[in-house]
Every structure is written in C-alpha cells, then in structure tokens.
Amino acid sequence: MSRYLSRRAASLALSALSILMAFGATLAPAPAAAQTETPIKFVLDWKLQGVHAWYYLAQDRGYFAREKLAVTIDQGEGSAATVTKIMAGAYQAGFGDVNAIVQNAAAKPGQAPVMVYMLYNRAPFALIAKASGPIRTPKDLQGRTVGTPAGGAAARMFPVIAARTGIDATKVAWTNVAPNLQEQLLLKDHVDAAAVFSVTSYMNLVAQGIDPDKDIRWFHYGDYGVELYGNGVMVSQQLLRERPEAVAGLVRAINHAVRDTIADPDVAIAALVKREPLLNKDLEKRRLLYTLKTVMLTPEVATQGLGDIGDARFARAFLQLKEAFDLPRVPTAAEVFDRRFLPPLAERTVARR
Structure with a gap:
C-alpha cells in the first residue's frame, strides 16, 4: 500500500511540475532587448535625397538596433517643419534646421526641440544668377528681381548678407515662386536671381541639363560673413529628459553611419535607393558629394569633428538671427544645442575631402 501511494505521489508531483513548467513558460519575460527597445519616430527635412542616405545605412547595418532603438523614418516637408512636427509631439526626433529651433526657442522657451548632432556646418543658403548675366557681385542685385518661395529661409536671411556686402536692400x-520652379524661372529670365537652398538647387540644375559650376554664379551666404549653421539631428524635450540614453544611442548610430557614408558613398546611396527605387542614384550620389564638400566637411569640422559647433560662432549666429527675424529675445546656446551626447572626438574626426 505504501509503495502504491509513493508511486502515486510521485506521479502527481511530476504532473504538477509539468503544469507549473508549462504555465511558467507562458509567463516568461520577453527577451531583455525587446523589453528595453525604445521606439523613435524620426522625420526628415524633405523627400528622400542623397543627404538622407546615412539614416538608412544605419538601419541596414544594425546601428540603431545595437543601441536598442526601433527607429522609423518618415519623409519631411521642409527643414523648419521638422521643428514644428517635433513640438507638436508627432515625432521624437528629426533632421532639420537649427535656425528654426532658435526662432521657436526665442518665442516659446522650453518647448522647442534641441539639436544634438550638427550635420550642416554651414547653412546652405545662397543666391544664384546666370553666369552669362549682369550679376557678378552681390551688389549687382540692386535694381534686380529675385525669386523665392513664400517664406523661404534664404530670402528671410537676405538682410544679413545685404548688410555685410553693402547692398541697399x-x-x-x-517675387514669390513655387519651390520647384525657382531654377526654371531663372533660366528663362523671368527673374534675375534666386534665393535658394544650395544642396537642393544644385541638383535641380543638373537635372535640367545645366552645369551649375559653369553656367551659374553662386553667392553662398557663408562666404559673405553669415555665420549660421544649418541642419542637424534634433530631439524632443521629452525624449531628452526621459530617455537620455536613447538620445546618446541615436547620436552614436548616426555618427557611425555618417562616417561610413563619407568612406564609401556608394554603399550609402544603395541603402537609400532600396527605399525608393525610382531615385536616380548617380544624381543623388552627386548631391551627397556636393553637400559633403560645401556644407559639411569644412575646416571647422576638420578640427572639432562631426556633430559639434563653435561656441563663439554660434553666439554670433544668434545675433544675426535676431537681426533678421526681430526675435523677442536671444535664447541661450544650451536651449538650442546639447553636446553631451557626442561620441569622443576620435570617433567624429574625418579628413576634409
């Protein structure tokens, strides 16, 4: 009898153990990586272009995943719109214009996103005119007509370059023109010049069979004392406050992909074209190389590395923005840019092309 009970008890114990193991399996916690993965909605400044290639390269090479980030990337509607989309809570991060951050921080303290990685060391604002025309210096714009999209940033900043070149503004x-018609109207002499975003306008001219280096005169604002920075990676106040480790990971991943892109532009463009096969990869590679040359790999970047800014220059840029936009106040640099998340200088140093 005792032998029967012991066998029965053992059988019941085994059954109970099996049930507990099965039950326990259903309650087993998810893998640590899945539990701690931070979702980030990221918005670009415009439709897909070569200057966005590093974000997709970071996805393909697992740089975001390595930082336990689930990053989704959406196309944008303008560099300034990135700021307003993040302020509205639709996105936690994005690629947009630091000058738009300054303007919003001046009017709405504590609400504007913060730049954490500067990509465009020079703001890509420029005036362009036909090389065959009469405009040979900025002062030659006097008595001429300049085309610009309504509210265009290059036109808004014109008083600053005018003051530094002796132009009577x-x-x-x-005259207001549609953004996609700026170059066409200039080439057809409907306007004498255009105020443009250079990294976009350059390739628009190429696409129309124009050699922008020979057929067009470029007056880059940065060559005439306008000290503005341009586009970079920005994050929301909430993400900065609640998930600083995610911000640091985002910056590390993008910095890694930017350096990879500089080293091998073709592999980065391939990652971009995977998302939009209709893109002309040769044109987008040329856009990327032009951007690297003209607004990213500057002498300042050669000394201080990718992603950072010069404090004294940044302060002067704020004053230029106040002059151009009549800001109600000048925000502090800390309200606009936070360098705490930058990788060490050795990981951000690249040779100038």
Whole structure:
C-alpha cells in the first residue's frame, strides 16, 4: 500500500511540475532587448535625397538596433517643419534646421526641440544668377528681381548678407515662386536671381541639363560673413529628459553611419535607393558629394569633428538671427544645442575631402 501511494505521489508531483513548467513558460519575460527597445519616430527635412542616405545605412547595418532603438523614418516637408512636427509631439526626433529651433526657442522657451548632432556646418543658403548675366557681385542685385518661395529661409536671411556686402536692400525686388520652379524661372529670365537652398538647387540644375559650376554664379551666404549653421539631428524635450540614453544611442548610430557614408558613398546611396527605387542614384550620389564638400566637411569640422559647433560662432549666429527675424529675445546656446551626447572626438574626426 505504501509503495502504491509513493508511486502515486510521485506521479502527481511530476504532473504538477509539468503544469507549473508549462504555465511558467507562458509567463516568461520577453527577451531583455525587446523589453528595453525604445521606439523613435524620426522625420526628415524633405523627400528622400542623397543627404538622407546615412539614416538608412544605419538601419541596414544594425546601428540603431545595437543601441536598442526601433527607429522609423518618415519623409519631411521642409527643414523648419521638422521643428514644428517635433513640438507638436508627432515625432521624437528629426533632421532639420537649427535656425528654426532658435526662432521657436526665442518665442516659446522650453518647448522647442534641441539639436544634438550638427550635420550642416554651414547653412546652405545662397543666391544664384546666370553666369552669362549682369550679376557678378552681390551688389549687382540692386535694381534686380529675385525669386523665392513664400517664406523661404534664404530670402528671410537676405538682410544679413545685404548688410555685410553693402547692398541697399530697398533696391532689390522680390517675387514669390513655387519651390520647384525657382531654377526654371531663372533660366528663362523671368527673374534675375534666386534665393535658394544650395544642396537642393544644385541638383535641380543638373537635372535640367545645366552645369551649375559653369553656367551659374553662386553667392553662398557663408562666404559673405553669415555665420549660421544649418541642419542637424534634433530631439524632443521629452525624449531628452526621459530617455537620455536613447538620445546618446541615436547620436552614436548616426555618427557611425555618417562616417561610413563619407568612406564609401556608394554603399550609402544603395541603402537609400532600396527605399525608393525610382531615385536616380548617380544624381543623388552627386548631391551627397556636393553637400559633403560645401556644407559639411569644412575646416571647422576638420578640427572639432562631426556633430559639434563653435561656441563663439554660434553666439554670433544668434545675433544675426535676431537681426533678421526681430526675435523677442536671444535664447541661450544650451536651449538650442546639447553636446553631451557626442561620441569622443576620435570617433567624429574625418579628413576634409
């Protein structure tokens, strides 16, 4: 009898153990990586272009995943719109214009996103004119008509370059044009010049069979004392406050992909074209190389590395923005840019092309 009970008890114990093991399996915690993965909605400044290639390269090479980030990337509607989309809570991070951050921080303290990785060391604002035309210096714009999209940043910043080149701004006429028609109207002489975003306009000219280096005169604002920085990676106040480790991981992943892109532009463009096969990869590679040359790999970047800014220059840029936009106040640098998340200088150093 005792032998029967012991066997029965053992059988019941085994059954109970099996049930507990099965039950326990259903309650087993998810893998640590899945539990701690941070979702980040990231918005670009515009439709897909070569200057966005590093974000997709970071995805393909697992740089975001390695930082336990689940990053989804959406196309944008303008560099300034990135700021407003993040302020509205639709996105936690994005690629947009630091000058738009300054303007919003001046008017709405504590609400604007913060730049954590500067990509465009020079703001890509420029005035362009036909090389065959009469405009040979910025002062030649007096008595001429300049085309610009309504509210275009290059036109808004014109008073700053005018003051530094001796232009009487009251003698320059402006006409609003559709963004996609700027170059066409210039080439057809409907306007004498255009105020443009250079990294976009350059390739628009190429696409129309124009050699932008020979057929067009470029007056880059940065060559005439305008000290503005341009686009970079920005994050929301909430992400900065609640998930600083995610911000640091985002910056590390993007910095790694940017350096990879500089070393091998073709592999980065391939990652971009995977998302939009209709893109002309040769044109987008040329856009990327032009951007690297003109607004990213500057002498300043050669000394201080990718992603950072010069504090004294940044302060002067704020004053230029106040002059151009009549800001109600000048925000502090800390309200606009946070360098705490930058990788060490050795990981951000690249040779100038």
